[in-house]
Amino acid sequence: MSNHEKLSAFVDSELNDRGFLSDLLKDEQMVDQFSRYQLIGDVMRGDTLDDVNLDVASSVMSALDDEPTVMAPQKATPERGDSILPSNVVPLFKKVGQYAIAASVAASVVIGVQLNTAQQDSLTPAPVLDTVPFVGIAEPVSLQAQPANVDKLTEQQELEQRRKINALLQDHTLQQRMLQQN
Amino acid sequence: MHFYRITPYSSVCCNKTKFTQSTQAILLACVLALFCIRSWAAPSEPHPPANQSTEFFLQQMANSFAELNYDLSYIQVFEGVIEPKRLSHGVLDGLEISYLSHLNGPPTEYVQRGKQVSFFEPDIEPYTLETELQQGSLFRIAKQDLAQLQLSYDFVQAGKSRVAGRPAQVIRMSPKDGDRYGYLIWLDRHTSLPLRIDTLDLQGQLVEQMMAISLRLYNEATPWIAELSSVDLPAVVTVNKSAANSVAWQLSWLPKGFQVVSSDSHSIPITGDAVDYFMASDGVAMVSVYIEPDEQPMASLTPVARKGAINLITVKHRGNKITVVGDIPTETGLKIARSVMATGNNKAKGKGNNHG
Secondary structure, eight states, rough: OHHHHHHHHHHOOOOOOOTTHHHHOHHHHHHHHHHHHHHHHHHHHTOOOOOOOHHHHOOOOOOHSOOOOOOSOOOOOOOGGGGGGOOOOHHHHHHHHHHHHHHHHTBBBBBOOOOOOOGGGOOOOOOOOOOOSSSSSSOEEEEEOOOGTTTTOOHHHHHHHHHHHHHHHHHHHHHHHHHHHO | OOSOOOOOOOOOTTTTTHHHHHHHHHHHHHHHHSSSSSSHHHSOOOOOOOOOHHHHHHHHHHHHHHHSSSEEEEEEEETTEEEEEEEEEEEEEEEEEEEEOOOOOSOEEEEEETEEEEEEEETTTTEEEEEEEOOOOHHHHOOOHHHHHHHHEEEEEEEEEEEEEEEEHHHHHHHHEEOOOOOEEEEETTTOOOOEEEEETTTOOOOEEEEEEEEEEEOOOOOOHHHHHHSSOOOBOOEEEESTTTTEEEOOOOTTTTTEEEEEHHHHTTOOOOOEEEEEEEEEEEEEEEEEEOSSSOOOOEEEEETEEEEEEEETTTEEEEEEEEHHHHHHHHHHHHHEEOOTTTTTTOOOOOOO
16 A cells, blocks of 8 residues: 555544554655645645635745846836727716717807797898807896897887886796785 | 714704604715815715615605705706706705705805795895795705606616715616606615706707705705794785686697696786796696797797707797797697697686685
């Protein structure tokens, strides 16, 4: 019976040789073998913990001792540019935030709805950016009258219309306040 | 920085046990955040509560908005205009007190005390009405009647985000048809107070935005709220509604879910023009319809104006001038204006209920 067979039988508790244990402890190689056998048994029974001690550290350390020391290591550069691709995941709400910027530009364009079909031909449909109020004071409402009538629309009429619009907006607010009245 | 002493949480504190615990945690985090540099403050933020149903958030929003003590500073953005405002709210001896103030420009303030609202506006003598404080979509959404809104809008959770330094729950309030605006609502994860509301048109473009800059919560009504509870406010004005429902007109079309909530004949404040009037609402959007005789048949002015989400459209229709004002898309306003029909009868009613 070779030593390995004896060891195997000892691990399986099938060896009746009382002297074997003392022999085993004398032979370092056999002790290593014994611990490996036990580990195999543990792994097969699923008894090992996550941190199985395979004694990797000591082998790594000894391997490192043999390594020559490089004083100027080469910079590890990615082989291809695309290895640092930006993430494809776009934050969901980034887009929503951008609306604000777009809206601040777009919202100052006043939508003109043409209702009088008879005059439609003479109209220029170009949208007008109305960032500066017509009159000196800043008004809450931006207003675009029909461009074809600009020459006919006197300043008086223009003011009148602004006044009217402001009055209606104010009444709209007032009516909401009175609506809740009990 | 600290105007108010933040009192320690006591378990005998009123009936808001659902919120007080997290409120205390938030307060702690807020205080810490004030003293810590940003990287320290982040881990001290308490974990937001677990996921909840959309209905839970919306219900909690309505409760928190009416019951908690808070200072909410926010900006209202439309057409490149930014209006900063602050809403202070508190409940003192069971009385709900809110104070809304415009932080820039001419002083504009609103004080709600119980069922009375005082309006302090530039160039107008301050007055008080028995009404509710309703300024823009923030209030209408926060004080919403969920059952009514669900007729016209679908509510969907749209993920989590962060607004005003606080974790937020996003809820999409999308219209069931193309006749009204949609809303994207950011709610505070702890209290469900609205932190941001985007009003979006049918193309998903932003037409108006409310965004919180800071939210501070207090265990008790602040000294400012206490002061407002005893301050003298202008006398209550009672407005006699002129004979309601005597309007000889009818709206033959309104977007689904809209109801006529009021109708009368009155005169416009500045110009004094007499108009026949309807107001319709779907719970969030408010639409006014003005009908007046067209005095200048020669002039072909059809004004279109816009202020944030509010559109004003005027249509000439069979010798009458019909103006629709409201936070609805222009196309919808146009359709409503064209649906105005004479009933030929002085007892005509709108198709919905009368106002309540």
